[in-house]
Amino acid sequence: QSALTQPASVSGSPGQSITISCSGSGSEVGNYNHVSWYQHHPGKAPKLIIFEVSQRPSGVSTRFFASKSGTTASLTISGLQAEDEADYYCSSYAGGSTLVFGGGTKLTVL
Amino acid sequence: QVQLQESGPGLVKPSQTLSLTCTVSGDSITNGIYYWTWIRQAAGKGLEWIGRVFTSGNTDYNPTLKSRVTISLDTSNNQFSLKVTSVTASDTAVYYCARLRGYYYYMDVWGEGATVTVSS
Numbered sequence: 604q605s606a607l608t609q610p611a612s613v614s615g616s617p618g619q620s621i622t623i624s625c626s627g628s629g630s631e632v633g634n635y636n637h638v639s640w641y642q643h644h645p646g647k648a649p650k651l652i653i654f655e656v657s658q659r660p661s662g663v664s665t666r667f668f669a670s671k672s673g674t675t676a677s678l679t680i681s682g683l684q685a686e687d688e689a690d691y692y693c694s695s696y697a698g699g700s701t702l703v704f705g706g707g708t709k710l711t712v713l
Numbered sequence: 714q715v716q717l718q719e720s721g722p723g724l725v726k727p728s729q730t731l732s733l734t735c736t737v738s739g740d741s742i743t744n745g746i747y748y749w750t751w752i753r754q755a756a757g758k759g760l761e762w763i764g765r766v767f768t769s770g771n772t773d774y775n776p777t778l779k780s781r782v783t784i785s786l787d788t789s790n791n792q793f794s795l796k797v798t799s800v801t802a803s804d805t806a807v808y809y810c811a812r813l814r815g816y817y818y819y820m821d822v823w824g825e826g827a828t829v830t831v832s833s
Contacts, residue, residue, distance in 0.1 A: 606759060639819040641760075647825065649760070649809070654819035692760050696818040700765075700773035704752075707759040 607632065607693055607705035614711040615683045623708045625676040625693030631703055633674035637696035640669055640678045643707075644689045653678065680710070688712040715739040717810050719827035725804075726833050731797040733827055734787075735810030740822075742791055743768045748813040749793040750820065751784060753806040761806075765813050766793055800831045 608626040615621040625632065625640075632638060640653035651660055653669040656676065666687075668679045676695070680687055693705040721733035735749065742749055750765040764774035766784040774782050783796045797804055808827050811820035 637816075637818040641820070643760075648823040649811075649820075650823075651819055651821050654814075654821075655817055660821065694760075694762070694818070699776075701775060702750075702762040702765075702813075702818055704760040704762060 605703070607695060607703060609691075609693060609705040609708045611706070612709045612711065614713055616713045617683050617685065619683050620679060620681040621683065621710065622677050622679045623691050623693075623710070625678070625695075625705045627674050627676075627695055627703075629674060631695040631697040632671065632676055634698070635696045636671070638669075638671055638676045639694045640667075640676075641692045641694070642687075642689045643692060649692070683712050685712050715812065715822045717812065717822055717824035719808060719810050719824045721827060721829070723828055723830060725800055725829060725831050727801055727831055728799055731795070731800050731804060731829055731831070733795045733808055733810075733829070734792050735794070735824060737791050737793070737812075740812070742786055742793055743788055746815060748815055749784075749786070750811050750813040751795045752809045752811060752820070754809070754826075755803070755806040758806075760809075763795065763797075763808075767815070802831050805829065805831045 638656045641649040643649040656671045666681045697703040716738045718736045725731045748765040751763040781798045810824045812822040
């Protein structure tokens with residue numbers, strides 16, 4: 604069970620948009636729509652921002668948009684704000700009642 | 714409002730057993746909808762799923778940790794626990810408990826994490 608692949612870091616200026624990719628295989632991302640994204644400010648509890656590929660939980664900003672194509676899922680954050688600076692993780696159901704995470708992406712708001 | 718809180722020793726000696734408890738408030742661990750799960754994060758590393766337990770007591774584990782991990786329920790105290798045996802320095806991490814939505818496999822409520830260091 605290998606971790607999903609995410610870029611180690613991305614950056615953008617306030618107001619800009621950024622996209623974080625989450626690359627997997629046909630064993631998880633490519634075979635299931637149970638893909639989620641989490642925002643993690645260090646020292647705090649991770650926060651669910653996307654589930655089922657593109658669904659936003661109640662209360663999550665519409666600036667967060669996610670999608671999936673084949674074995675790669677993507678998270679786009681538009682209108683970057685300073686508070687968006689955090690680590691972002693994708694996860695996917697991996698079959699056999701197991702779950703796998705991505706390695707995480709550090710977002711820096713310049 | 715559902716809240717989860719991890720507790721347990723912050724220091725464990727190598728080869729011993731790591732034990733953590735997650736106390737759930739605002740929801741019942743026997744609700745039959747959610748699983749209860751553990752995740753960890755070693756310093757400078759990403760999140761790693763450890764395993765989950767359901768109301769029935771049924772469990773599923775990360776294959777890489779399965780031989781050393783046990784997750785169980787304490788319904789009388791609305792808690793669930795994690796045990797990791799034969800720990801080494803590589804088990805040093807922040808351990809999170811979370812509520813996992815069955816079928817959809819997302820964690821919608823997380824604890825703030827408990828730091829566990831494995832050292833003699």
